[in-house]
Amino acid sequence: MKAAVYYQNGGPEVFRYEDVADPVCGLNDVIIRVESIAIEGGDLINRELRPLAKIPHIVGYQCAGTVDVVGSEVFDRRVGDRVVAVLPWGSHAQYAVAPAADTWIVPEGLSIDMAAAIPVAWGTAYECLFTAGRLENANTVLIHAGAGALGLAAVQLAKRAGAKVFVTASDDSRLNQLKAFGMDIGINYAVDDFVGKIMSYTSGRGVDLVVDSIGGKTLASSIQSLAYGGRAVTVGVSGRDSEKLDPVMLWRGNKSLHGVYFPSCLDAEHQRVHYRVSEILEAAARGEISVVIDRTFPLKFAQEAHQYVQSRRAFGRVLMRP
Ligand SMILES: NC(=O)c1ccc[n+]([C@@H]2O[C@H](COP(=O)([O-])OP(=O)(O)OC[C@H]3O[C@@H](n4cnc5c(N)ncnc54)[C@H](OP(=O)(O)O)[C@@H]3O)[C@@H](O)[C@H]2O)c1
Incomplete structure (x- = not known):
């Protein structure tokens, strides 16, 4: 072949x-x-x-x-x-x-x-938002790299769950396209300090959840963007930046950091996640997600x-x- x-x-x-x-x-x-x-x-x-x-x-x-x-x-x-x-x-x-x-x-x-x-992008987005992230109606969530496949899945699922959805991308044209998929507020993190923007949009409170597929310095800033008791989910290292995180930054504000890995067939969680992906495939077939x-x-x-x-x-x- x-x-x-x-x-x-x-x-x-x-x-x-x-x-x-x-x-x-x-x-x-x-x-x-x-x-x-x-x-x-x-x-x-x-x-x-x-x-x-x-x-x-x-x-x-x-x-x-x-x-x-x-x-x-x-x-x-x-x-x-x-x-x-x-x-x-x-x-x-x-x-x-x-x-x-x-x-x-x-x-x-x-x-x-x-x-x-569908399976990895959408299954992982679901795990980030709802299993690790415990996202609820009326929560605020920041999703990085919203124009990527994982990001686009997370934006749509978060919106369907009733959250207020902040999204980053590295250029304005892709941010503009994200409005049609459920983005409430877009931040171009290639030019703007996203922590400052989040604090200003939330009157200094921060967001309840960040889905971070970038890692390195961005992950540290994601934690800074969290509200008291907020959760950061680390799921990728797209930024190729090896800067290490100081866990002490989680202490003030009682924040938490969760990892997500799309389960393989050896994981105890396989059956649950496999079923979830089946549901997402069905929802796509019915035209309920894009x-x-x-x-x-x-x-x-x-x-x-x-x-x-x-x-x-x-x-x-x-x-x-x-
Ligand atoms: N843990 C898991 O089980 C799991 C599962 C699925 C995916 N992931 C990880 O999640 C990340 C996103 O996956 P995906 O499939 O959605 O990827 P994708 O569709 O290729 O999107 C990646 C996005 O990352 C952003 N990015 C930032 N820095 C980048 C760089 N140096 N090079 C390329 N892109 C960069 C880009 O958006 P901007 O230009 O707007 O920044 C790009 O749109 C990947 O790191 C992947 O490994 C992990």
């Missing part, structure tokens, strides 16, 4: 479009003929930093397509099922192997492209596709098609 592979970590230029061996189906796995590949924010970080599982390595942890082979211990998936899958690596290819337990049947009425963009796709590249242009995501110009998810 064809795949976008690399032999060492680095920028988008490390990708090669090559013939590689087809994946092998384990007892509890399915093999998917891939039709749509979501470029997840974590795929960029993995390509830059994380050790390669194989050489050459196929990055990528989310794709959708049609089941081609079913492992002998799998009884709830059939050849021909349309599924979306989360996998440890291997989505940037014509075929991918995934644990069957980490697949979802794509509901009737939902496109393969929309489905490909899954935003910025654009789609052919897989053979994985270099250009990753370069585009890295440029921070995308609004929503960027996909590739084998």
